[in-house]
Amino acid sequence: MLIFIHRIPKAEVVPALKPLLTLSLTAEERTRTRHRFDAPGGQTLFFRLPRGIVIQNGDFLAAESGELIEILAKPEPVLTVLASNPLTLLRVAYHLGNRHVPVEITHDYLHLKPDSVLAEMLIYLGVEIKEEIKPFQPEAGAYGHHH
Numbered sequence: 001m002l003i004f005i006h007r008i009p010k011a012e013v014v015p016a017l018k019p020l021l022t023l024s025l026t027a028e029e030r031t032r033t034r035h036r037f038d039a040p041g042g043q044t045l046f047f048r049l050p051r052g053i054v055i056q057n058g059d060f061l062a063a064e065s066g067e068l069i070e071i072l073a074k075p076e077p078v079l080t081v082l083a084s085n086p087l088t089l090l091r092v093a094y095h096l097g098n099r100h101v102p103v104e105i106t107h108d109y110l111h112l113k114p115d116s117v118l119a120e121m122l123i124y125l126g127v128e129i130k131e132e133i134k135p136f137q138p139e140a141g142a143y144g145h146h147h
Contacts, residue, residue: 001044002063010058017060020067024074027102027136030055045069054140073135079119081110082128092125102138111136 008017021039029035033049047061055061057073083089086107093110096103101118104111112118114131122129 001046002065002067002069003046003048004061004063004069005048006062007049007053007055008060008062008068010056010060013058013060017068019060019070022070022072024072025055026074026076027138030071030073039069057135057137073137075133075135077114078104078111078132078134078136079114079122080130080132080134081112081122082108082130083126088126092122092127095121095125104136104138111138 002020021041021043023037023039023045025037029037031054033047033051033053035047037045037047039045049055049061055071057071059071060068061071062068081089081092083092089108089110093103093105096110096112096118099118101112101115111134113136119129
């Protein structure tokens with residue numbers, strides 16, 4: 001069993017670092033700091049990371065024994081929210097944030113987990129919604145950026 005204790009943010013990963021393997025995790029799985037995973041090859045991986053860390057797409061994790069793994073954002077069901085103008089998209093982001101919904105925010109669209117009640121509200125707010133399977137990287141929040 002490999003025990004991973006340290007996160008190397010994607011921005012600090014140098015090309016010389018070669019991961020032992022790549023592990024694709026959902027947005028929820030990337031928030032787990034204490035968890036056991038079974039790697040595709042059958043190897044057991046245990047995360048014992050500092051609490052509050054959110055693993056991002058492209059981050060590396062370092063094991064106690066020095067091995068590295070790369071973490072990728074696993075494609076998962078999302079609602080893609082598209083608006084006819086930036087103000088409408090901003091207004092929708094406000095309403096979702098007011099409900100403490102995890103949201104991925106970009107200039108052109110929002111991503112959130114599928115939810116029929118929220119989808120109804122979004123349609124009422126005048127945006128287009130598409131159901132897709134995409135990597136989901138919600139904002140960590142104001143208190144989610146631990147170093």
